[in-house]
Amino acid sequence: MWAGIGFLWLPVILLVGYAFSADPVPFHWGGFSLRWFAALAANERLLEAAWLSLRVAAGSATLAMLLGGATGWVLARHGPFAGRALLGGLAGAPLVLPEVVTGLSLLLFFVTLEGATGWPAGRGALTVLLAHATLGTAYAAVVIQSRLASRDRDLEEAAQDLGASPATAFVTITLPLMAPALAAGWLLAFTLSLDDVVLASFTSGPAGTTLPVALFSMLRLGMTPEVNALATLLLLAAGLALALLGLLLRRRA
């Protein structure tokens, strides 16, 4: 077990450690320095990609939370209805499809839609956002459905028995109970969006280079200490997000 954990962590720890090395050869120690963080802060192309990625991730996560919330709710609470299996199947499909297939299919869809209606004009941040929202919806739906399925409905029914309208019961009882799952769904979709290369490569075109796509093309040419610094910052962000998620999920219990 310790060997497995070491295997998972050692590369990451070394990566972070050498981000603070002055040596221009990556993974060589040349004394402590923050020069690569400074170089990163001056790299406009990367900063632009990072800003775009954050906006795309926030937008797609919000859409995914709303759509995934509706999907999870319907699947958990509406009982059997015509089309339930179809809805469940479509919501589950992005989870099991290889991402190259999902990416290709979405690009073909956007191109065909543009040919037929003129919208979306070209591909860029908007099409990446829609693609990520679709993937995120599938993940958020699973999180929210399982949370709702495991929570009994007694509290809502008690509220209604005590005279609350279904709408009041939903807003005062159900929504607060669902909130941690919704937030977890949002965060999951946000992380997926910030980590995606394949869907973004297919659906972005030249106009919408996200941070992972930029990082991917940097890594293709090899490794620079700037990548170490960037990775360190991303790890810090991911750590903060995870701590937040942990807090949210603990409140549920």
Add this chain to the structure above:
Amino acid sequence: MRFALRLIPGFWLALLVAAPLALVGLMALSWQAEGVPPYAPPWAGAGINPDNLRLLAEDPYYRDALLQSLAVAGATAALCLLLAVPMGIAIARAGRWREVLLATVLLPFWTGFLIRIGAWIGLLRDEGWINSLLRALGWTDQPLPLLYTDGAMLLGMVHAYLPFAVLPVFAAATRLDPLLEQAAEDLGATPRRAFLSITLPQLLPSLAAAFLLVFIPAAGEYVIPELLGPPDATLVGRVLFQEFFQSRDWPVASALAVALLALLIGPIILFQRLGRAA
């Protein structure tokens, strides 16, 4: 209200999941053509094009790409299982450290897989950390070619997918009754025998689920072979990218997607059965 709640996500998923997949199927039967977009659909006059799918079955380049992808995905999943079984069981039995250990295993999953691949590039390069270490120890004077090999690719794949495999094994191991293994040992079984005949059979469905959870996404993996693998590792994800972006042959790229799905549909159905049973 109830109906609208079904209709909105249903509409979204039909539009952005079902319709795009149908388009891939259609594109696989279309003709490559000059123009933007670079294809002619079956109704443009030439009819259905059966050659794209036939090409995949007959041309050894494409056939080998598909088979090699399955082999690499299978090897990745098997190696992940080999590590995940002891890890999953040990974590499930770690008492009050259980949550912390599980988080330690799952955290790298949240840190972005590109970063982890970047770390492997830094470790495995000719002037990388491992080669510097070997030279400093005096074990080699020439750098060992580690990066851009099949080994590096497999290492990166196992590293990226290991948390997926640990999770189902851990979940099943927490449901094990420790008394059963105890009883077997009380009745004279060696620990090894008790593990093989009592514990392992109970874990078997979760092992299958863990294998498939790695195998299915790994079969279409593009980024890891591209960054860590040798140039001649023609896996299906890479070939699909090449056909689409370099050759601009959308119909053949789509046919590859259809073929990959056809190969994965059995594992996907099996995986969902296992999920429902668990």
